Amino acid sequence: MLRRRNVAVLLVSITCLGVLFFRSLPAAAPIDKYPPPRLHAVKPVVENTLVPPKPANGKTPDGWRPFKPPDSYLLKPFVVEPSLTQRLPCLDSWVSQGKPCVATERGTVDAVWTWVNGSEPILAATRNAVVAEATAKLQGPRRPPFRGARSTHFREHGEMINSMRSVWKSMPSTLVNKYILLTADVSADDTEELRLGSVPIWMNTSQESRLQVLHHSEVFRVPETSLPEADNRANKGREWRDRYVPSFNSLAIESQLPNIPQLAPTVFYLNDDCFILKPVSEADFETPLYGPVFRIQFNLGVKGKSPGSSMMGVDKEGEWPGLQYTNWLLDERFGKRERRYLHHIAKVLPVPIMREAAAIWKEEVSQTAESRFRGHGPQVNMVFLTTWYTIEKHRESLLYSFIMLRADANADGVFSPAERRTLINGLESGKVSFSLREGGSPHWIDVNLQRAGLDSPKETEYDWLSSDGYPLIATLKKNTPDAHCTIDVAVCFPAGNATSLDVFRRVAFEKGECGDCLISHLINRSGPTGLAAFLPPSGAPSVPSDEIPTLPLERRWKDVVFRSGMGRNYAVNMIHRYNYVIGTSPMQFLELRQVKDVRRLPNVTNPVAFLAVNDDLRSPLGVAQLDLDMKTWYAQRWGGVRAWWEKEGAKKD
Ligand SMILES: *[C@@H]1O[C@H](CO)[C@@H](O)[C@H](O)[C@H]1NC(C)=O
Ligand SMILES: *[C@@H]1O[C@H](CO)[C@@H](O)[C@H](O)[C@H]1NC(C)=O
Ligand SMILES: *[C@@H]1O[C@H](CO)[C@@H](O)[C@H](O)[C@H]1NC(C)=O
Ligand SMILES: *[C@@H]1O[C@H](CO)[C@@H](O)[C@H](O)[C@H]1NC(C)=O
Ligand SMILES: *[C@@H]1O[C@H](CO)[C@@H](O)[C@H](O)[C@H]1NC(C)=O
Numbered sequence: 001m002l003r004r005r006n007v008a009v010l011l012v013s014i015t016c017l018g019v020l021f022f023r024s025l026p027a028a029a030p031i032d033k034y035p036p037p038r039l040h041a042v043k044p045v046v047e048n049t050l051v052p053p054k055p056a057n058g059k060t061p062d063g064w065r066p067f068k069p070p071d072s073y074l075l076k077p078f079v080v081e082p083s084l085t086q087r088l089p090c091l092d093s094w095v096s097q098g099k100p101c102v103a104t105e106r107g108t109v110d111a112v113w114t115w116v117n118g119s120e121p122i123l124a125a126t127r128n129a130v131v132a133e134a135t136a137k138l139q140g141p142r143r144p145p146f147r148g149a150r151s152t153h154f155r156e157h158g159e160m161i162n163s164m165r166s167v168w169k170s171m172p173s174t175l176v177n178k179y180i181l182l183t184a185d186v187s188a189d190d191t192e193e194l195r196l197g198s199v200p201i202w203m204n205t206s207q208e209s210r211l212q213v214l215h216h217s218e219v220f221r222v223p224e225t226s227l228p229e230a231d232n233r234a235n236k237g238r239e240w241r242d243r244y245v246p247s248f249n250s251l252a253i254e255s256q257l258p259n260i261p262q263l264a265p266t267v268f269y270l271n272d273d274c275f276i277l278k279p280v281s282e283a284d285f286e287t288p289l290y291g292p293v294f295r296i297q298f299n300l301g302v303k304g305k306s307p308g309s310s311m312m313g314v315d316k317e318g319e320w321p322g323l324q325y326t327n328w329l330l331d332e333r334f335g336k337r338e339r340r341y342l343h344h345i346a347k348v349l350p351v352p353i354m355r356e357a358a359a360i361w362k363e364e365v366s367q368t369a370e371s372r373f374r375g376h377g378p379q380v381n382m383v384f385l386t387t388w389y390t391i392e393k394h395r396e397s398l399l400y401s402f403i404m405l406r407a408d409a410n411a412d413g414v415f416s417p418a419e420r421r422t423l424i425n426g427l428e429s430g431k432v433s434f435s436l437r438e439g440g441s442p443h444w445i446d447v448n449l450q451r452a453g454l455d456s457p458k459e460t461e462y463d464w465l466s467s468d469g470y471p472l473i474a475t476l477k478k479n480t481p482d483a484h485c486t487i488d489v490a491v492c493f494p495a496g497n498a499t500s501l502d503v504f505r506r507v508a509f510e511k512g513e514c515g516d517c518l519i520s521h522l523i524n525r526s527g528p529t530g531l532a533a534f535l536p537p538s539g540a541p542s543v544p545s546d547e548i549p550t551l552p553l554e555r556r557w558k559d560v561v562f563r564s565g566m567g568r569n570y571a572v573n574m575i576h577r578y579n580y581v582i583g584t585s586p587m588q589f590l591e592l593r594q595v596k597d598v599r600r601l602p603n604v605t606n607p608v609a610f611l612a613v614n615d616d617l618r619s620p621l622g623v624a625q626l627d628l629d630m631k632t633w634y635a636q637r638w639g640g641v642r643a644w645w646e647k648e649g650a651k652k653d
Pocket of ligand 3: 435436437524528
């Protein structure tokens, strides 16, 4: 049975941090005690494998295919695309009243994997050369530890074929638009006419309309402004490509996901160690009513850290530095927050919003693409960025709509005494009581989905809707009978702040807790469903539609120009563009540190819907046993499955 939970009671568990993320850290070890670089992390490789294979002169080696590289590596200009939610026909009645209509346009999802064949000698040699080059650059007595990406990140036991089978078996075929595999490529010859892309040997790529194998060269892009002066721009970024492709850094590769052409409105992003174990439906990923489903681990906080701040106590090659840097970027744009970690399973990404975020931070994103290993230089975590950007923009849109479009009724940008009274109406006592509304109950979610012609989620509880407010609202203990937050009018709405822009900036960013509580107040005012109290009336002053500005792409809230007088349609559209759900599902993240950990894999009596398995075996002794055990487990699950993209009779390690 579905059930609503409190998701925002927030305690960072230090134990959890220690165990999960700082585990392999030689905590206070002096610098010179770090292990020396491991140049042959994958396998020792004979030197001449660095020579690229030449398909033109003979047979293409197994596991590779030739393709024509793109003419240009320059980033295309950003174009605003509507999100899936914005395509709902009854936007106004749904956003304002919570009255749904049939969703004429059905959502589809692209399942996207990033994959590297860890035992491919050409790639291993390329990687070793990159590690050697990077190590050579780090000379001097205070040389930081450089181990290159750990070899375990690349060890495989047949994950990829089984991950794809698991998705094929569990997701409705009508929901999946395409299966997309993003893999490495290397130069094939000196003429630059062809490159070679890695393809799993068991894969039949003939049905390109539904299965797309893309290579790094096909998505890695650089903004022209980020190319070094010395670079010859006439070659349209090809020198840049040659420096940074192929990439061995998952953050660098993920940073380029927004550049995959012609994506469905939603991406379900998997690493090859992610699996779905139970049948799921569209609403487990997204719906046009409620938006994308994010799965967030609320007991694990991520603090913002500016580039250059101390990395003491952090595993530089882990995922933590990228998360902290990304949160700092979000702090600059939306105000300082301890945002929360995303559950370590496959992720849902709203594509138009991901592209918007990538456009805002395009320099930071291309810098990330240029980082060939984790932990060296600031690196954006695209998945974390997209998720929290969506949540923050929804909050911003609510406050913008109320303060700048509704409360400033004549849209002159200044609060008259009468307008100011409307603004702070009901806040005089300072206490805003809080209750989850009827409209967000499991019953109404099911009914609304049904009215929209959609199935209920099969394996997800919708714990928190974006129309429940800002999930990080801090001053609130939601599970107490007297749940409330407080607004001090003198602090949140100082009399000196006369323009609507000043008030909005103060409430939304400078004093974030004011904005969080104001949202709760207005949600209560809106009644059991909908967000009516945030919206300007339909007759509100409104600029002509050809004057509607494109989305702001500034990186800091102080630089964004928020305009008065945009009217009701604009407000409704912005709010619903960033609609989202926070959900929980039966899920498990398993780190295999010892061979016996295999026993903790889910079995039939202990099913989860979403699983991620990391091979983190510390000792080389158990590798063969672990390989056997994993293959046995995969065979039990998907041994009988043959997806249409699997070649007949191929060996499927
Ligand atoms: C990875 O590369 C090795 C060496 O070429 C090959 O034997 C193996 O089959 C490849 N694995 C896949 C899944 O393509
Ligand atoms: C008005 O708001 C701005 C934020 O835009 C803030 O920096 C400023 O201190 C406020 N002024 C007064 C007089 O409260
Ligand atoms: C608004 O708050 C009041 C006071 O707590 C409560 O009685 C009422 O039910 C709330 N309204 C909604 C729609 O949640
Ligand atoms: C299934 O997994 C659970 C939890 O990991 C374990 O307690 C149980 O013994 C397992 N059952 C079987 C039949 O292996
Ligand atoms: C690949 O799939 C096509 C049909 O889509 C089929 O005709 C062909 O025989 C397959 N090739 C192999 C090697 O399985």
